[in-house]
Amino acid sequence: MHIPYCKSKCGYCSFCSSDDFSTLKLYSDSLYNEICERGREEACDTVYIGGGTPSVLPRGEIGKLIWFLRENFNIESGAEITVEANPDTCTDEFLYECRRAGVNRLSLGLQSDDDRLLRVAGRRHNYAAFEKCLYSALGKGIENISADLILGLPFQTLKGFEKTVKHVSSLPLKHISTYALKVEEGTEFYDNEVGVDEDLQAEMYSAGVEILANNGFLRYEVSNFAKIGFESRHNSKYWNHSPYIGLGLAAHSFADGYRTENTANMSLYIIGKRESGREKIPLQELREEYIMLALRTRDGMDLNLLKSAYGCDLLKEKASEIKMLRDLGAVKIDGGRLKASPEAFYILDSVILKLI
Ligand code: SF4
CATH class of the missing domain: 1.10.10.920 (Arc Repressor Mutant, subunit A)
Incomplete structure (x- = not known):
């Protein structure tokens, strides 16, 4: 389920997200309608609420959304329920709500432990905010926590990246994802002609794999590393071609041999013209x-x-x-x-x- 709002746009971001919150109420209404319309009987053993930034939702909203999902989908007890959050908006109240609603996995957008690089990337948080959020979530009983890291940010060195991976993999996390920076059209990095050194990224990746393995994070997919038993059940479904339903702006679904795509146009989504494409896959x-x-x-x-x-x-x-x-x-x-x-x-x- 996609929450397409962020406080501001990161320099590298090409995701469907906006910092214009004026549509939020109408978006939520349309999302609730979509959940009702697309509810299913089949057992559903993973839920992933991503973005954008789900932690920017107003107080009470994340719990309400999950409750509504449970009303309309057959979510198994013991399902993996993940919520993405950014450290600057992941408050104690948000974490309490998540916990009360049954969220048992948190995916935190860290990207780097170097505050200078975070500023270069246009992130709103510093490392200290991430750590506060991590320990606050652990204190509330959410123990399955993942952090994202980017490799190949401007001014990032191999040594710096190795230091970051060593540090982050020593934290009480269960999962780490590392993504190589891509500079895509429409992003601030693209407009500023930020370059990507692919050879350096390959070196960083290789060093990262080794450091992560030494700290008990085993690679189970090119970009994903987990402590044993903490591989993301949800993401594994994409790679194993299991069916999934995507809800919200620009969400994709794969079910019954069809791939469907929701519109990325907020105005259309809000008035209920949600589906923009449907094809039977050869x-x-x-x-x-x-x-x-x-x-x-x-x-x-x-x-x-x-x-x-x-x-x-x-x-x-x-x-x-x-x-x-x-x-x-x-x-x-x-x-x-x-x-x-x-x-x-x-x-x-x-x-x-x-x-x-
Ligand atoms: S927080 Fe994530 S989705 Fe939002 S702008 Fe930054 S990278 Fe994009």
Whole structure:
């Protein structure tokens, strides 16, 4: 569920979010209507409320939204319920509300522990605010906490990044995501012609993987690292091609073989013209997408699923390519799954190209 509001726009951000809160009440009304209309009977074992910044919601709203979701969807007891928050708006009251509503996972936008870099990135918080929020959430019983880090920010050095990863991975977190900076059109970084040094990013990534592993954070997807048993159940669904319903502005859904897309136009969303696209995905496309997403994960792709769901006998269809990749040590087959080796994570695009 998407909450498309932020206090201000970060320099690198290309997400669908706005700092114009004048539409918030109408947006909430339309979101409640969408939840009602799209409610389902099937059991739902993960909920993810992201943004934007869910922690900017007015007091009482996050609890109400989750209550409303429970009324309209069959959310299992024990479901993983994640809320994203930014340290500058993640107040004690917000955390209490989350806890009372059954939120059991918090995803905090940290990005860096270096206040100078946070200012460069246009973040509104400093490191101290993050730490306060982390310990406040732990104190309220939310123990499954994730932090996001960006690698390749302007003025960030390899040494600086290593120091950040060492520091952050020593905190009582269960999950860390690291994203390489991309400079996309429409962002302040793009307008200011901020450059990206991909070689330096690769070095940072490589160093980060090692430091994280030494501190017990194991890579289970290219950008995601978790203590054992704390892999994000929700994100894993995207990579495993499980169905999901996206609610809110610009949200995407994948269910019943269809991909649907909500409008990114706030005026249309508010008047109830929510859906902007719906397509039946061709089998070939589904198959390629599954291979691409699943190979990014530690557990790789389920060869039986590929056969039963997408009619693809990969071991036959790509026999010579798989042999070559196995001889090179780039992939292995283990328990009916084809997995990329740790070394192959650096050349994943080439491996995927061989298999689709
Ligand atoms: S807080 Fe997140 S969604 Fe909001 S502007 Fe910054 S990066 Fe974008």
